[in-house]
Amino acid sequence: MSPIAFSIALVLALGSFSSILGRRALKLFSAAPAARFDHLGERLKITAIYAFGQKKFLRGEQPAGLMHAFIFWGFMTLGLTVVTLFGRAFDADFYIPLLHPGQPLGDAYTLLRDVIQVTVVIAVTYALYRRLIQHTPRLFGFQPAEKRLHDEPHWEGILILFLILGIMGGSLIHEGARLVLFAGEHRTETERGWEPVSNLVSHLIPGSAAHTMTYVGFWMHNLIVLTFLNLLPLSKHFHIITAIPNVFFGSLRPRGQLSKPDPGKPDDFTWKQVLDMYSCTECGRCSAVCPATASGSPLAPRQLILDLRDDFLGRTERTDDKIVSDEVLWSCTTCMACVEACPVGIEHVPTIIQGRRKLVDQGAMEPMLQDTLQNFAQQGNSYGKSSRMRARWAKGLDFKIPDARKEHVKYLWFVGDFASFDERSQEASRRIAKILHHAGVSFGMLYEAERNAGNDVRRIGEEGLFELLVEQNMEAFAGAEFDAIFTTDPHSLNTLKNEYSEFGEMKPVYHYTELLVELIESGEIALSEPVGSKVTYHDPCYLARYNRITDAPRRLLGAVGAELLEMPRNGTNTFCCGAGGGRIWMDDSKLVERPSEQRVKEAAALGDLDYFVVTCPKDLAMYSDAAATVGVDFQVLEVSALVEQAMGLRDDGAVLAGDAA
Amino acid sequence: MQIIVPMQQTVDLVEELELNDDGTGVEREYLKFVANEWDEQALEEALLLKEAAGGSVTVVGIDETDVDGTLFSALAKGADRAVKLTGDFENGISSHQRAAILAAWLGTQEFDLVMVGVQSPEDLDGQTGVILANLLDTAHVSVAIGVEPHEGGVKVRQEFGGGTVHELALSGRAVVGVQAATAAPRYVSISRVRAAMQDSPLETLPAADVDAPTGTTVRRLYAPESSSHAEMLEGDADAVAARILEIVRERGIVKELS
Numbered sequence: 001m002s003p004i005a006f007s008i009a010l011v012l013a014l015g016s017f018s019s020i021l022g023r024r025a026l027k028l029f030s031a032a033p034a035a036r037f038d039h040l041g042e043r044l045k046i047t048a049i050y051a052f053g054q055k056k057f058l059r060g061e062q063p064a065g066l067m068h069a070f071i072f073w074g075f076m077t078l079g080l081t082v083v084t085l086f087g088r089a090f091d092a093d094f095y096i097p098l099l100h101p102g103q104p105l106g107d108a109y110t111l112l113r114d115v116i117q118v119t120v121v122i123a124v125t126y127a128l129y130r131r132l133i134q135h136t137p138r139l140f141g142f143q144p145a146e147k148r149l150h151d152e153p154h155w156e157g158i159l160i161l162f163l164i165l166g167i168m169g170g171s172l173i174h175e176g177a178r179l180v181l182f183a184g185e186h187r188t189e190t191e192r193g194w195e196p197v198s199n200l201v202s203h204l205i206p207g208s209a210a211h212t213m214t215y216v217g218f219w220m221h222n223l224i225v226l227t228f229l230n231l232l233p234l235s236k237h238f239h240i241i242t243a244i245p246n247v248f249f250g251s252l253r254p255r256g257q258l259s260k261p262d263p264g265k266p267d268d269f270t271w272k273q274v275l276d277m278y279s280c281t282e283c284g285r286c287s288a289v290c291p292a293t294a295s296g297s298p299l300a301p302r303q304l305i306l307d308l309r310d311d312f313l314g315r316t317e318r319t320d321d322k323i324v325s326d327e328v329l330w331s332c333t334t335c336m337a338c339v340e341a342c343p344v345g346i347e348h349v350p351t352i353i354q355g356r357r358k359l360v361d362q363g364a365m366e367p368m369l370q371d372t373l374q375n376f377a378q379q380g381n382s383y384g385k386s387s388r389m390r391a392r393w394a395k396g397l398d399f400k401i402p403d404a405r406k407e408h409v410k411y412l413w414f415v416g417d418f419a420s421f422d423e424r425s426q427e428a429s430r431r432i433a434k435i436l437h438h439a440g441v442s443f444g445m446l447y448e449a450e451r452n453a454g455n456d457v458r459r460i461g462e463e464g465l466f467e468l469l470v471e472q473n474m475e476a477f478a479g480a481e482f483d484a485i486f487t488t489d490p491h492s493l494n495t496l497k498n499e500y501s502e503f504g505e506m507k508p509v510y511h512y513t514e515l516l517v518e519l520i521e522s523g524e525i526a527l528s529e530p531v532g533s534k535v536t537y538h539d540p541c542y543l544a545r546y547n548r549i550t551d552a553p554r555r556l557l558g559a560v561g562a563e564l565l566e567m568p569r570n571g572t573n574t575f576c577c578g579a580g581g582g583r584i585w586m587d588d589s590k591l592v593e594r595p596s597e598q599r600v601k602e603a604a605a606l607g608d609l610d611y612f613v614v615t616c617p618k619d620l621a622m623y624s625d626a627a628a629t630v631g632v633d634f635q636v637l638e639v640s641a642l643v644e645q646a647m648g649l650r651d652d653g654a655v656l657a658g659d660a661a
Numbered sequence: 662m663q664i665i666v667p668m669q670q671t672v673d674l675v676e677e678l679e680l681n682d683d684g685t686g687v688e689r690e691y692l693k694f695v696a697n698e699w700d701e702q703a704l705e706e707a708l709l710l711k712e713a714a715g716g717s718v719t720v721v722g723i724d725e726t727d728v729d730g731t732l733f734s735a736l737a738k739g740a741d742r743a744v745k746l747t748g749d750f751e752n753g754i755s756s757h758q759r760a761a762i763l764a765a766w767l768g769t770q771e772f773d774l775v776m777v778g779v780q781s782p783e784d785l786d787g788q789t790g791v792i793l794a795n796l797l798d799t800a801h802v803s804v805a806i807g808v809e810p811h812e813g814g815v816k817v818r819q820e821f822g823g824g825t826v827h828e829l830a831l832s833g834r835a836v837v838g839v840q841a842a843t844a845a846p847r848y849v850s851i852s853r854v855r856a857a858m859q860d861s862p863l864e865t866l867p868a869a870d871v872d873a874p875t876g877t878t879v880r881r882l883y884a885p886e887s888s889s890h891a892e893m894l895e896g897d898a899d900a901v902a903a904r905i906l907e908i909v910r911e912r913g914i915v916k917e918l919s
Contacts, residue, residue: 363848370848377851378695379675386675386693464852 174217699778
């Protein structure tokens, strides 16, 4: 079928495609290096799960996720159809070897192709419905951060969808016409049995037009495929080419472990960051879960990646040297929801932190944050208090917590700044100390030798200060005797567990909920008075999303007898309180509605609730304030209060709500 | 413009202060020392002035506890030279002594302007800049809240009570006591401070041996003591005035000529 005409079209199209692709590839190869060729087996595994298995689509929002998965699997199969129809240019009866009608694989392929083409048509029609009729907010940009996206036409996505419909239609017409043209032949009749949809189409084609229609279908399919191919690198549909490699080259480091800046070119993008920009499909799953976007800050992760991409490709004119404004970079809470949501493996948060490192180097930050960093540097805590005051909260106890620098303890309690200095959290710290003391657990502290662990300092972008704090803490660890660390602070847990080992040898690190639940389940803590309170539980980002600790706190709530009502966003899908990444030391008065207030309302919508339970000192502060601002019927409670009650340890005789008094 | 900024170390006020055994000063042994915040202001203003007018900034510190960190931090912020005058100064230095040491060293230096913090939290007489200007025999402006280049010299803004601002033009050598810089002191990242420690050594030379009596000695240092309760004066203006006069007489605050 028209071998010469098709050859010309093919050569032109492939020539143009390779030239565009070549330019993109050159830009990619000239980017800074990134070590992403290690652990190939593991990389193949994540590619199988997240790219070919479409895991994030199947787990995420529906039915959009299923819709994408079917289109993706359709494309995988239909690659064979493209080869077949290209081949028909040169041999009107071309079949891929082993896929001839009558051969087992051939018949299976015929059936699969036929069914998948219809599935793709249905899925694409649904996609068009979302864009043209339903106006799904995610596809139209979130305000105010995605204003630019909002202003731009959406014809690109719509055009591509129509092109896909055209490709499916062309193939169905071609196959249908062949069934008419070669009717009665044994091979055709075999094929007919395996392609019910093409067979239906064949009934619409009169015998006189069959010959022409094979050509119409052939050209329609092939020309659209070639056009589509050339549009890919020019549009967001470039992800069809780059997404699978982007998943393959994804980060294999623990989620909570940042890379050190490249000492030579700290500001340059690596080729993996460039591949991130190429891979963004503008789906907006990141912006939809972003607490900064939701609270009306200027940051939306999708917009950030698109701004970087457009600048990288020279599509935008720079007005000054700032592609992304300082406010956008400082808005991030580093909660990692965007990275978790992105189906194509884009790593937004490390890119934001890279930008912040440059700002810190220039000293471009708000005064409150600058003061806080100076406090860290001089006093080792965010409060700017003398390190000798760090353990003062323990003075109200009727026993002395051992000094791990002077005697061997089983557990070293890394208390963290908030639990040491914040008044509300100090009360929780004393309670936890009491519980552990009562249970006879061997534990101690570093007293004034403890410094802030540096988790948030590193995420503010002050790498040198982070390293200084690590050195100071490592020195303190070296001077103490202990078997393991536990901490009441998820932020400290994250860096101690994932990042300190890059600076020296570390003992195992646990969250206190893990320790408490283990003590209860092993019988070392006996619970005599189950609490009957109705509670909901907020997963801290650095515990749940970063470190996958979602089970221990829930087992703890079960053990004390609380009735747990889950918020819609729970576990690794939790919603940030807004305090992370140094945000707690920045001005949040410009936000339309703080993330913590939105979260409290999410809990309030559960109905009858006694407590909003937290396991992070920053959460206790954030949510106590938010609950007061919003005005709700439940209280914010740190989890050990329930444990204390269940142990019958409350000395004031007070009973928690929901209990039969 | 060649600017010199003397940096002083003072007690970190977040620490709990204790008196020494004879009750004449704070116990210095267990305390942490940080840069005097007014000197940080002076350094910032000096750096801004250098950025506006060109020239260089030299910081000079006397060998007080942890002065190295302060000097390296200044280098990281943009100072061109850092000088440390060594000696045994663990027990603190009076303003007279400090000014005399600095003046001796400044005598060997070329400079246009000395910018120094107008005071420090532990200054007894708060006059380092004034004494220094006297020893160097230069012009002196105190309580400056802004210094900018002006016709080869500088223009200095001074603030007075009630929002009055005074602008002075200075030509020739001068000592300026800085109350506040035009912008908040800049942040310098720890990486830059560490880089400065590696790349830019401090110039060290012995501090001059000076004999500079202060004229005053501390007899007793103590925490504020609450005195007798306040007496609220009531009645009309005449009655209140009469009572005030009575109190002044009772306490012998004014001497009446007979």
